[in-house]
Amino acid sequence: MTHFSQRVEQVSISGIREVFEAAGEDAINLGLGQPDFPAPEHAREAAVEAIRAGKADAYTSNKGTRELREAIAAKHARDNDLDVDPEHIIATSGGSEALHLALEAHVDANEEVIFPDPGFVSYDALTHLAGGTPKPIGLRDDLTLDPAAVEDAITDETAAFVVNSPANPTGAVQSPEDMRKFARIADEHDVLCISDEVYEHIVFEGEHRSPAEFTESDNVVVVNACSKTYSMTGWRLGWVTGSEGRIERMLRVHQYSQACASAPAQFAAEAALSGPQDRVSEMVEAFQQRRDVLLDGFEDMGLETPKPRGAFYAMPKVPAGWVDAVIDRGVVVVPGDAFGDGGTGYARLSYATDLEQLKEAIEVMREATEAVQ
Numbered sequence: 277m278t279h280f281s282q283r284v285e286q287v288s289i290s291g292i293r294e295v296f297e298a299a300g301e302d303a304i305n306l307g308l309g310q311p312d313f314p315a316p317e318h319a320r321e322a323a324v325e326a327i328r329a330g331k332a333d334a335y336t337s338n339k340g341t342r343e344l345r346e347a348i349a350a351k352h353a354r355d356n357d358l359d360v361d362p363e364h365i366i367a368t369s370g371g372s373e374a375l376h377l378a379l380e381a382h383v384d385a386n387e388e389v390i391f392p393d394p395g396f397v398s399y400d401a402l403t404h405l406a407g408g409t410p411k412p413i414g415l416r417d418d419l420t421l422d423p424a425a426v427e428d429a430i431t432d433e434t435a436a437f438v439v440n441s442p443a444n445p446t447g448a449v450q451s452p453e454d455m456r457k458f459a460r461i462a463d464e465h466d467v468l469c470i471s472d473e474v475y476e477h478i479v480f481e482g483e484h485r486s487p488a489e490f491t492e493s494d495n496v497v498v499v500n501a502c503s504k505t506y507s508m509t510g511w512r513l514g515w516v517t518g519s520e521g522r523i524e525r526m527l528r529v530h531q532y533s534q535a536c537a538s539a540p541a542q543f544a545a546e547a548a549l550s551g552p553q554d555r556v557s558e559m560v561e562a563f564q565q566r567r568d569v570l571l572d573g574f575e576d577m578g579l580e581t582p583k584p585r586g587a588f589y590a591m592p593k594v595p596a597g598w599v600d601a602v603i604d605r606g607v608v609v610v611p612g613d614a615f616g617d618g619g620t621g622y623a624r625l626s627y628a629t630d631l632e633q634l635k636e637a638i639e640v641m642r643e644a645t646e647a648v649q
């Protein structure tokens with residue numbers, strides 16, 4: 277008799293989808309994890325040109341085109357002051373595949389993976405799919421991940437820990453000092469640090485630094501993508517960087533599961549990474565303005581909200597029944613516990629929606645707050 281694997285039976289379809297399905301068609305959606313801006317025109321054009329010229333029909337090298345990997349290496353030099361060899365990069369189908377490769381290549385059956393709780397839903401699911409054991413750990417009051425808590429959670433069974441800054445679902449930004457400590461922990465305990473930096477550019481206060489800048493070993497792999505920075509979630513283009521040995525192992529997974537990232541998307545990503553970057557700062561300015569409006573709204577309603585310093589999410593503490601009351605009134609928000617037990621008592625809102633709709637949603641949330649208090 278056929279059956280399903282234990283690994284897949286431990287994973288369920290994300291709770292976020294269920295919320296979308298529960299909402300009416302003309303609901304204001306504050307549940308989406310994607311920017312509401314068009315992708316840069318020069319990125320789109322580069323893909324169209326490559327398609328027209330017949331350059332995007334064939335497999336590329338498994339790691340991605342040399343030109344794309346050079347553009348990614350140049351990005352790391354420009355933004356992170358990191359010298360990354362283009363040979364030490366694999367272009368992937370979004371940051372999601374990059375996370376999958378990192379976990380598949382490094383986690384043995386029953387080994388533990390430590391990650392933030394609440395945290396991005398894929399960390400738990402991909403750990404199960406790799407046969408590992410998820411070890412979610414709670415956050416500080418400001419919703420950042422405490423390096424000391426990570427260090428305390430490490431056992432002989434720990435294969436990896438995940439750092440995500442700026443973070444989904446919290447919007448928290450780790451300090452450079454924390455990032456330095458994460459690198460030290462990876463070095464001293466000889467465990468892998470997977471640094472998920474897909475929101476790297478969306479920072480309002482503080483500074484994004486990568487643990488890769490501080491490590492003295494090769495125990496950090498970096499996951500990044502064009503998805504959030506360039507509003508290119510549909511293009512499915514991300515990447516992972518790591519040492520030669522780690523890349524070679526991750527490539528084994530990528531080669532057999534993906535062959536290569538989609539060729540048209542590789543041309544678009546190369547153009548996005550190496551072309552003008554002003555669209556990114558315009559988008560970040562818009563997000564910051566919306567965040568401030570949303571935080572003022574929550575303050576007026578009396579909802580305590582740890583101040584998000586990056587990404588485009590906020591996590592207010594909400595009274596019982598609040599999420600349902602908001603959804604019933606036509607605004608989609610996600611219950612915090614969809615991101616782990618540590619999210620209980622919170623809701624996650626994405627403010628990747630225009631200011632007018634956001635203001636409308638704030639009024640709806642105000643009514644819902646009054647109704648449940």
Ligand SMILES: Cc1ncc(COP(=O)(O)O)c(C=O)c1O
Pocket residue numbers: 309369370371372373396440443444472474501502503504509513514
């Ligand atoms: C923290 C985090 N990492 C990775 C991803 C995956 O991004 P991609 O769309 O590039 O697969 C997401 C998407 O929401 C995310 O929030």
